[in-house]
Amino acid sequence: MSRRSESSRDRTFLVIALTLLIASAMPAASAVVSETLYIRSGQLSTVDGRTLPALCYTSTATGSISPMGPALTLTAGDVLSLTVHNQDDAAHGFEIVGVGGGNSSVSPWSAQTFEFEFPEPGTWLYRDPVGYPLNAGLGLAGAVEVLDPASGYDDEFLWLLSEHSEDWMTAHERGDPVDTSVYRPNYFTINGASGGDIGLDPRAHLVGHVGDRLLIRVVNGGLQLHSLHFHGYHVQVIARNGIDLAAPIEKDTIAIPTGQTAEFVLEPHQPGVFPVHDHVVLSVTANGVYPMGMIVFTEIQP
Numbered sequence: 001m002s003r004r005s006e007s008s009r010d011r012t013f014l015v016i017a018l019t020l021l022i023a024s025a026m027p028a029a030s031a032v033v034s035e036t037l038y039i040r041s042g043q044l045s046t047v048d049g050r051t052l053p054a055l056c057y058t059s060t061a062t063g064s065i066s067p068m069g070p071a072l073t074l075t076a077g078d079v080l081s082l083t084v085h086n087q088d089d090a091a092h093g094f095e096i097v098g099v100g101g102g103n104s105s106v107s108p109w110s111a112q113t114f115e116f117e118f119p120e121p122g123t124w125l126y127r128d129p130v131g132y133p134l135n136a137g138l139g140l141a142g143a144v145e146v147l148d149p150a151s152g153y154d155d156e157f158l159w160l161l162s163e164h165s166e167d168w169m170t171a172h173e174r175g176d177p178v179d180t181s182v183y184r185p186n187y188f189t190i191n192g193a194s195g196g197d198i199g200l201d202p203r204a205h206l207v208g209h210v211g212d213r214l215l216i217r218v219v220n221g222g223l224q225l226h227s228l229h230f231h232g233y234h235v236q237v238i239a240r241n242g243i244d245l246a247a248p249i250e251k252d253t254i255a256i257p258t259g260q261t262a263e264f265v266l267e268p269h270q271p272g273v274f275p276v277h278d279h280v281v282l283s284v285t286a287n288g289v290y291p292m293g294m295i296v297f298t299e300i301q302p
Contacts, residue, residue: 030079030117035072038085039092039106039128039140040065044164046187047194047286052166053173054139055092055128061085068160068192069126069142069221071203076121076148085111093130096144097259098241105130121148122242123217123261133223134180137168141221143261146242153265154212158203161256161294163188163222163283183223188283188293195292206298210271216264220256226283227255232274232298235264253279268300 042056042065057069074080084094086106095101099116106112128140143160163185171178187194191204199205208214216235220226229252236248240262248265256262277284277295286292 034081072144080116083113095129097125118146143219153215156215214266227279229253229279239263271302
């Protein structure tokens, strides 16, 4: 092979190497994730066998619904393209608290598309900003979770905290004015369920093994502060409102103000079944009955 041929081959290899290097240094193209939500009237099924009228975000235009808005799950770097269909006779809207959309309003029986960028992983609350706090208090709230594929957690859990005022819900259904200056919730839920029913939800019932790294995303979709207390373990608080803390904070009781979120990492050091509950006793009740409210259990195997 001639020296010229070798030189030409070397230049070709150099061009290929530089092309690959430049391509690897360029940020990956954002993936557009398209989702659809419907605003509908529905029912909250209570732990004591009752039903209460609610407003809900759902993923389907018909069929059964849940008082917990569907979790919107993305990966860091994604762009969310969300179409909201308002199937109610009143105007409603959509916002992701701390991200955007707060001035939105969707007219009755119409639709609007929103777009949000999520360059970093994190956890946020979405809710109806129209007529706040009434519509959010009637059930129009949910969670956004943006995943980090390189996180290495053994499992991830999601807790949407909410409380529900029967007075508000029944007055709204009758078409009566709702006095939002008086708020006396009598049901308290995690992911739309209370008491023992919470354990039926695999996103809420925390199961793992000693030595696991478990991520718990907590979203306060209610109108009151909730303060979660862990028995048996401490957790590391690593983020609030979609922003990583400068350093983890070890705690066994963590306050989550209304509209805010937090992320905890649990690394169990012992096996056992232990409760996690709101430190406010009223929030652990259902229509006054204890402990049928905001309580969930960790179930850790050796």
